Amino acid sequence: MPDFERGARSVKQNRSRNALTRRDFIRLGAGAAATGATAKVTLLEPRAFRAATRAVPPSDTLRFASIGTGVRGCEDLKTALSCPGTEMVAVCDLYDGRLTAAQEVARKQLATTKDYRAVLDRKDVDFVIVATPDHWHAKIVEDACAAGKDVYCEKPMSHTVEEGFAMAGAAEKYNRIVQVGSQRRSGIVFAKAREIYASGALGQVTAIEAWIDRNDASGAWVYPVPPDASEQTIDWNRFLGSAPKRPFDAKRFFRWRCFRDYGEGLPGDLYVHLLTGILTITGVNAPPERALSTGGVFRWKDGRDAPDLIWTFYEYPDFRVAVRCNLNNESPADVTRIFGTKATLEVKGETLTVVPQNTRPQPEGYSIFGWPEKLRNEYLKEWRAQHPDPAPGNYSVVEEAQTFQAPPGYEDQIDHMNNFLESVRTRRPSAEDAVFGNHTAIACHMANYSYFNKAVAVWDEAAKQIK
Ligand SMILES: NC(=O)c1ccc[n+]([C@@H]2O[C@H](COP(=O)([O-])OP(=O)(O)OC[C@H]3O[C@@H](n4cnc5c(N)ncnc54)[C@H](O)[C@@H]3O)[C@@H](O)[C@H]2O)c1
Structure with missing residues (x-):
């Protein structure tokens, strides 16, 4: 389903607690309510300096x-x-x-x-x-x-x-x-998301979630070993470097992400992308204050120590972040969602969607059912008197889902x-x-610290260490 369709549907789902009223109809606009298509789609412009656009002496x-x-x-x-x-x-x-x-x-x-x-x-x-x-x-x-x-x-x-x-x-x-x-730090989709966030259009943001999931051997780093791999073709001792000494092991050389001696597992592989995106959007340039992880090696039991599922909750001063990577299911694969009091922003691949929340005043629709009918009716009458419908001819669409998309073939790495x-x-x-890169890397180290120590990782800014 195209994203603009999904966005439009979300708007309607958000209001399912109330029947569609005339007021809702005004908000969505007659055409939108009839077709379900409320989102405006904008193609983002690639940066001016892109490759091949400028000659260098x-x-x-x-x-x-x-x-x-x-x-x-x-x-x-x-x-x-x-x-x-x-x-x-x-x-x-x-x-x-x-x-x-x-x-x-x-x-x-x-x-x-x-x-x-x-x-x-x-x-x-x-x-x-x-x-x-x-x-x-x-x-x-x-x-x-x-x-x-x-x-x-x-x-x-x-x-x-x-x-x-x-x-x-x-x-x-x-x-x-x-x-x-x-x-992601240089990508046009995240730059647009940053602009929207900074404009205040999302309202107060207190919650963010993001994930990248995969469900195949390659995604779980089970890469084939080339047939000519040997100590003659590979400088194994140099590969080990500062890591513990051990006999030649081609699987460790080619599947190093599975082992803590050489990599940071899923946080180092994928959290770092999600966190880079989140910090870029929110303008934060600091480590999280605390992190709590859970997960395990559930499926890819090939001797690895890095978990194949990890879930981490981070505390940043103004909001909380839930990040996960799962190598045992993929649905859908790469999503960041920012939840604000006025709108939800979602980045999914190269598509950014902003779906407004229902923020207009509404009469209380829940607790007054415990009131006597007379009081309830009086309350609703007074509320409607204070919030009259717009005069005919003054109806307008005040909220609309918006979608922004990178052009086909766009590559943020360029x-x-x-x-x-x-x-x-x-x-x-x-x-x-290196300061920003260090902050996202610290967040990855905190996720692993919490997972492997089964404890909350707390960032000690004065000592510059996890405790
Ligand atoms: N930005 C991204 O989207 C992205 C994507 C994939 C990988 N990465 C990162 O790139 C790095 C490499 O990942 P990869 O998938 O290419 O791994 P890889 O195993 O395919 O390649 C690593 C290479 O480094 C070589 N190497 C090891 N130690 C060396 C040393 N001391 N001197 C010279 N060469 C040495 C190995 O021989 C190997 O060929 C990792 O840090 C990884 O996290 C980033």
Whole structure:
């Protein structure tokens, strides 16, 4: 069902406690009530600076290297190359197959290495893209900043709370542009949602819910292991890095998200996107005050320690947030809902819908049924006298569901990468700097802390730690 239809239906469902009165008819408008189609659909304009719209002089070309060129690293380098004025010069990965894959995506022979420090030593590298598993982000980002490179670092920014602050500190100390790769931060749908939220059109917002669900092996990170995976083709010891030492295990290498040693499970994989969207819309740039999680490994019992269902309740000062990810059911897949006293805003994929609440004055319709009929009738008569219907000819539609949609083919990651490149060129702060990236990462760490410790995670702002 198209979103505008769903929006219109919600308006009507919200008022099911009262029969459709003449007043309701006025609100919806005669045509709307007859057809059920009240939503106005607006196509959002892509940003002006999008790829291929602007030529960059050769002297402004930015040269980059990718560190970590698995699934996301290859997507990121492709995105960077699709932006005007970029050139890729080197690639670093720990698996031979990925060094090959990166060059295939770049359509060019590149300098290759399994030691990222060799990339950082190159004078012709302006910035690096870091798309390794999460447990390597901090060390590489800090070393890159110290080497004078700007950094596009994939989300979640950090593997631990302490790392996040060290990364933000390195960006500041070496005066580097560090942008975290949560692309919702630059997306036009979330920018529109932010505008609507800031206008006050939603009224007072006290509750937010969001989820991303999946129901297949790939969604549960059960990725196939390439047939040539071995200690000859993979630098296993370097992969372990600061993680506990253990014998070669190709499943851990390719399915690292399942294990806390290398990733943050569902919070690091997916909460971070939901939280980036929520903080972008609401304008909050801080960790939550408290978090409480529940969940478990119910279905994908393959030795993983990361849960396949997790549900977390967050406390932010002005509102509460319920976030969940479920790898055991998908219906529907990716939703953020913001509940205000005047309207509900929903982002579902690339579609944003705002459905007004019924806020006009109404006579009491519930408790007066406990009154004697005479008093009840007098109350209703007086109420109607104080709230007369508009004169004929003055009826108007005062509330309407609205839908905004990104154009077909729109990709927020292109806007996010373009924002990063603009920051590198202009030295203006990035769209998702290390401070913001750290705040969403802390929220992910709090969700995991609560899940694994079976306790409420409390953010201690003074000590900069979870207690
Ligand atoms: N923004 C998004 O939408 C998005 C989507 C997917 C993944 N990600 C993030 O991107 C990162 C990578 O995820 P992925 O799915 O591509 O993982 P992946 O396993 O497909 O790729 C990771 C690559 O990093 C390499 N690597 C590991 N340690 C390294 C090191 N020390 N030096 C150089 N290379 C190293 C591995 O060899 C591997 O090829 C993660 O942080 C993930 O959360 C972001």
